[in-house]
Amino acid sequence: MEHYDIIIAGGGMAGLSLAFYLSRSPLRSRSILLVDRERKEKNDRTWCYWERGDGPFEAIVYRKWRAIDFYGTSFSGSLDLGDYQYKMLRGIDFYRFMHEELQKLPNLDVRFGEITHLEDLEQGGMVVVGGKPIVAPVVFDSTYRLPQSTPRTHNLLQHFKGWVITTERDCFDPNRPRVMDFRVEQQEDCRFLYVLPFNKRQALVEYTIFNEQVLASEAYEDSLRQYIDRFLEAGSYRIEETEFGIIPMSDVAVSENPSQHIVRIGTSGGYTKPSTGYTFQRTQRYLQELVASMETTNQVPVRKQPGFPKWFKQALDSVLLNVLQNKRHPADDVFTKLFQRNPPERVFRFMDEDTSFLEDLQIVNSMPKGPFAMAVFDLIRQRALHL
Incomplete structure (x- = not known):
């Protein structure tokens, strides 16, 4: 051995x-x-x-x-x-x-x-x-x-397909990537595009979905073509590279x-x-x-786990997953309000779990109250039923 x-x-x-x-x-x-x-x-x-x-x-x-450029339901624009x-x-x-x-x-x-x-x-x-x-x-x-089927947990998938394309015309601003462009048919899911430009004629265009079911390859490609035809003045284009990925979004x-x-x-x-x-x-x-x-x-390492702040942030993740999985509010509008009502730096700190408790409350306050309250009560009910 x-x-x-x-x-x-x-x-x-x-x-x-x-x-x-x-x-x-x-x-x-x-x-x-x-x-x-x-x-x-x-x-x-x-x-x-x-x-x-x-x-x-x-x-x-x-x-x-x-x-970055953001395109949502009630707010679109450039974010410093x-x-x-x-x-x-x-x-x-x-x-x-x-x-x-x-x-x-x-x-x-x-x-x-x-x-x-x-x-x-x-x-x-x-x-x-x-x-x-x-x-x-x-x-x-x-x-x-x-595990993706554990009881009393939320289990979504983030799945995506992207193309690096070279276009006939100058159609990209190398200084302005599009991050979370929701101007696509949502189909009761969370669906958006990234456009990450390398120069005026080349970019990674990626179609991303949050839901529970991976699509057939053709479905991603159809959506990529429709987006390019509708929102990019590309003319003809050539696909240089393709990438595909699946990331579990679970609070297990x-x-x-x-x-x-x-x-x-x-x-x-x-x-x-x-x-x-x-x-x-x-x-x-x-x-x-x-x-x-x-x-x-000099032993098998164990990461030190934070106390209450970490627990609270994990609870917020479960609440958002509950909203998305149970379709309590359109996902494109949830993320629109997140970026519309908070400075980008606060959003990034929140996603990195570097926000203070006060900043976490500010993030919570920016969300649609009714759907998120329903998610909180649902989580409390689930925990109470299985004590």
Whole structure:
């Protein structure tokens, strides 16, 4: 049986980011194994996030903007982001950067193959790859799939398809991305477009849906074509790249430390914000906390969980999911009021869970009162019935 000090199960965004932070800590001397299904050599996804100042991946940020355009039900216009920048990171740039950085780790092994088994044993966490068991005192697992049918929880999917297109005409403003453009048929769901321009003739156009059912591929493509024809003066255009993704939006309780030697990370560890699907920045923050904990204690790391503020923010996520899942109020109008009645910086702080309790109350006060009150009562009723 092979042995390592640390095993990272899964080499996606969370697994690679963890290896990156380990490489910049005193833990870099440990023997580390990173296991992934296959080598990542395609531009298969895009991460967008907001940030103050420069972050750890500034060298590979593909585009960044200080203002965004929003199109809602009763409010549309440009939003100045203040101290924040909206940043775009391409998957292929992230993978190349990570693999170049991790090559500098003298004690890192990367193995490609399917993890067929993951278990906590007395002597450590064990993964089985290619029929071979491998053990380490700590296994960081990003392969665990969140349950999507747990009673008394809310479970939506954020699913999206995007095209990088090159157009016949100048039709994009490189300084103005469109974020959450709701000028499309909602079909009683939450449906919107992103338009992230690279230059005047090239952009990522992405169709995003919050609901419970993934569509056939043709449905996304039809909606993308309709949007481009209706809202972009593109002329003819060529599809350069395609991306597709599914992100769970769930308030199911997730244990980051399900057993003695296993730590779940990324979406598997509940790092995705349930009400929005945003994952990238929370993952970076939480992983840095794990590495700091491991440096200090020299044991399997446990992230310190905040008290009441964290609980209150989780409750707000459940309320919003209840509104969306039960269609208590049109989703496009919910997000319109969020941006119309709050400064963009407050919205971003709220999504990053950096807001104060007073700011949380200001966010709550900006929402439609009746539908959200119904959601609160429904949540209280559900909890009371199952005490």
